[in-house]
Amino acid sequence: MANVNPLSNPKGVKLQCELCRSPAYIQCTACKVTYYCDVEHQRADWISIHEKICQLLIPIRTPVPFLNSAAERSHSMEQLVQRKKHLIELTTKEAQRLLFDGRHVDVIPAATHSLSFSVDVYGLTSVELVPVYLILAEANIGLGHLTQAEEYLSHAYWTVLKTTDCGNSIRSKLHRNLGLLYSAKGEFEESLRHLSNDIYFASTVSGPSHISTSGGFFHMANIFFRQNKMDIADSLYSEVTDIWRTHLSRLVEVQIQASLRSGPVWFDDAQREYLDENQEAEALQILSAIYDIREQAPKKEPTKMAKILHTLTMLYFLSTDFQKAGEWGKKLLSVTEQLPKDDESENIAVLIENVQRKLKSKQDTYQRDT
Numbered sequence: 001m002a003n004v005n006p007l008s009n010p011k012g013v014k015l016q017c018e019l020c021r022s023p024a025y026i027q028c029t030a031c032k033v034t035y036y037c038d039v040e041h042q043r044a045d046w047i048s049i050h051e052k053i054c055q056l057l058i059p060i061r062t063p064v065p066f067l068n069s070a071a072e073r074s075h076s077m078e079q080l081v082q083r084k085k086h087l088i089e090l091t092t093k094e095a096q097r098l099l100f101d102g103r104h105v106d107v108i109p110a111a112t113h114s115l116s117f118s119v120d121v122y123g124l125t126s127v128e129l130v131p132v133y134l135i136l137a138e139a140n141i142g143l144g145h146l147t148q149a150e151e152y153l154s155h156a157y158w159t160v161l162k163t164t165d166c167g168n169s170i171r172s173k174l175h176r177n178l179g180l181l182y183s184a185k186g187e188f189e190e191s192l193r194h195l196s197n198d199i200y201f202a203s204t205v206s207g208p209s210h211i212s213t214s215g216g217f218f219h220m221a222n223i224f225f226r227q228n229k230m231d232i233a234d235s236l237y238s239e240v241t242d243i244w245r246t247h248l249s250r251l252v253e254v255q256i257q258a259s260l261r262s263g264p265v266w267f268d269d270a271q272r273e274y275l276d277e278n279q280e281a282e283a284l285q286i287l288s289a290i291y292d293i294r295e296q297a298p299k300k301e302p303t304k305m306a307k308i309l310h311t312l313t314m315l316y317f318l319s320t321d322f323q324k325a326g327e328w329g330k331k332l333l334s335v336t337e338q339l340p341k342d343d344e345s346e347n348i349a350v351l352i353e354n355v356q357r358k359l360k361s362k363q364d365t366y367q368r369d370t
């Protein structure tokens with residue numbers, strides 16, 4: 001962590017804390033353009049995002065030298081905007097990643113920076129602000145700060161309402177967050193209403209059986225589960241599992257086919273469709289939760305258990321965590337041994353074989369290198 005540089009903070013010079021906007025008394029010694037009220041706030045910012053953007057802030061916060069020509073000035077302005085856009089992208093991505101990791105406290109500084117750069121570049125009423133409002137809202141729901149979450153969501157809501165060309169995938173995410181908010185408040189009917197809007201909008205973009213629609217079904221299932229409506233909760237969990245299982249099966253097949261071919265010519269095929277970081281994190285969150293529910297069910301159902309285990313094994317295989325894929329694969333085999341063979345048996349056998357091959361080649365590399 002960067003060293004602390006105490007400031008005298010003389011009267012008349014208003015230095016503000018990066019996080020809370022209170023008067024600042026210390027400076028980041030690495031960039032010298034960022035200030036904090038105390039070490040706590042410096043630490044929180046560093047852990048969340050500052051370590052990654054410290055150096056990038058220097059050109060943005062250093063006064064532009066006097067430029068003579070209009071062309072030079074406009075070029076320098078354009079460059080500044082590009083730098084800020086890059087920072088928006090970086091801070092948003094990081095905030096999203098922290099959110100999926102469940103690190104709600106750490107999300108806030110990164111997302112707050114993203115929001116202030118976005119306001120700066122796009123203006124206060126721009127639809128570009130909505131994804132950041134949603135991240136901030138979700139983190140605050142996670143922290144139990146529901147009033148704060150509601151405030152961000154109402155900003156998001158009004159921005160979306162006023163934007164005529166707002167995409168449906170943003171609308172879907174907005175309603176998903178509203179659903180989560182009302183669910184946290186225990187207002188289940190209102191929550192279900194928003195989640196069905198989420199599903200509706202997501203379906204118009206990718207269809208009802210797409211992974212981006214599955215989140216809405218999953219959160220709905222959680223509500224029915226909490227209301228003790230087990231039948232409907234159960235069938236929704238199965239639906240969500242099937243959506244992911246179908247999707248991951250296709251990716252695994254492409255991956256395995258590609259590894260059978262040799263030469264870089266075919267590499268493109270494997271790259272064409274893959275799970276991005278966010279999808280992977282969402283899958284892990286959803287599928288692990290469903291596994292826990294299946295595992296803790298009073299009456300174990302091996303067919304449902306096999307489906308969720310198969311899906312999780314594929315997920316770890318695709319994220320190249322072969323160790324974990326091996327462990328889940330073992331659990332999967334112990335369940336499928338009790339079941340009659342079906343359409344999936346062959347796919348499962350091929351998957352397990354590939355996981356073991358990957359594990360073996362990793363071991364060989366390890367032994368060769370040590």
Ligand SMILES: [Zn+2]
Pocket residue numbers: 017018019020021022036037038041
């Ligand atoms: Zn502060």
Ligand SMILES: [Zn+2]
Pocket residue numbers: 002028029030031032033034050054055
């Ligand atoms: Zn710094």
